[in-house]
Amino acid sequence: LLRPVEKIAAVIELYPRGLAGFRRYCDLLDTVPEIADRPGARPAPAFRGEVEFENLRFGYDEARPVLDGITARIGAGKTAAFIGQSGAGKSTLLSLVPRFYEAAGGAIRIDGHDIRDLTLDSLRAQIGIVQQDVFLFGGTLGDNIAYGRIGATRDEIVAVAEQASLGPLIAALPDGLDTIVGERGVTLSGGQKQRVAIARAFLKNPPILILDEATSALDTETERAIQTALDALSKDRTTLVIAHRLDTIRDADMVFRLEGGGLERLNGAPVEPARVWA
Numbered sequence: 301l302l303r304p305v306e307k308i309a310a311v312i313e314l315y316p317r318g319l320a321g322f323r324r325y326c327d328l329l330d331t332v333p334e335i336a337d338r339p340g341a342r343p344a345p346a347f348r349g350e351v352e353f354e355n356l357r358f359g360y361d362e363a364r365p366v367l368d369g370i371t372a373r374i375g376a377g378k379t380a381a382f383i384g385q386s387g388a389g390k391s392t393l394l395s396l397v398p399r400f401y402e403a404a405g406g407a408i409r410i411d412g413h414d415i416r417d418l419t420l421d422s423l424r425a426q427i428g429i430v431q432q433d434v435f436l437f438g439g440t441l442g443d444n445i446a447y448g449r450i451g452a453t454r455d456e457i458v459a460v461a462e463q464a465s466l467g468p469l470i471a472a473l474p475d476g477l478d479t480i481v482g483e484r485g486v487t488l489s490g491g492q493k494q495r496v497a498i499a500r501a502f503l504k505n506p507p508i509l510i511l512d513e514a515t516s517a518l519d520t521e522t523e524r525a526i527q528t529a530l531d532a533l534s535k536d537r538t539t540l541v542i543a544h545r546l547d548t549i550r551d552a553d554m555v556f557r558l559e560g561g562g563l564e565r566l567n568g569a570p571v572e573p574a575r576v577w578a
């Protein structure tokens with residue numbers, strides 16, 4: 301029932317925990333990891349972050365294509381906003397970048413490398429994901445942030461928590477970063493959980509970022525805190541964002557609209573609110 305971006309996010313967040321954690325989570329989802337390294341796959345070099353879709357085709361079942369010839373190039377460090385009606389395929393398109401699903405035709409290239417020629421872990425290690433619904437493990441808030449990168453020091457966790465606008469929350473919690481969160485601890489709100497995901501992404505510091513902007517209503521202060529953190533996070537990295545806010549669309553370097561399996565570049569022209577459905 302989980303949508304692709306949520307799934308890849310969970311997988312990617314779990315990746316540093318090793319295959320054991322990954323498999324356990326797949327068992328939970330009753331999903332078998334279908335994508336594997338190709339024979340001869342090589343580790344990706346450090347990405348600059350140019351992302352290219354070439355005549356990309358994909359469908360969850362063959363009879364019904366979701367993406368039917370997607371072509372676009374997003375320069376390294378640029379922000380591309382993807383808009384389109386519900387079900388148009390925005391999450392699907394972005395879930396193909398970390399190879400959560402395999403394209404039926406065409407290619408995705410990063411800095412000119414076909415992603416199928418790269419090892420999965422070296423690809424996914426360089427892609428950060430911040431999605432709407434964040435999976436928190438039972439454990440401390442600090443542990444949950446540390447999933448962004450195994451081996452992070454306490455100082456690093458404190459620093460990224462601050463960058464993710466989690467400072468006031470940590471100050472208010474009984475044991476700060478050591479407060480147990482999740483089912484057996486303090487329940488975090490959707491906006492707070494999203495900031496945990498942002499902190500994880502800061503810690504991971506990937507050259508490519510995938511954002512699924514929140515659709516649920518957040519109070520103004522929370523929204524501002526999240527937006528400030530996201531703006532800082534997307535700076536100097538390629539950002540592919542499923543955009544729901546007009547400001548995000550206005551500020552993006554490129555805006556693409558998905559419709560009928562195709563992708564239309566809106567050429568950086570001002571987007572009228574009437575054309576934004578999401």
Ligand code: ATP
Pocket residue numbers: 303304360366384385386387388389390391392393578
């Ligand atoms: P929204 O804005 O509602 O999130 P979207 O533009 O992101 O929509 P997708 O979630 O990519 O659209 O869905 C595209 C199409 O693929 C829809 O028809 C959807 O029902 C279908 N779909 C999405 N995920 C799966 C899945 N795991 N299995 C089968 N079909 C799926």
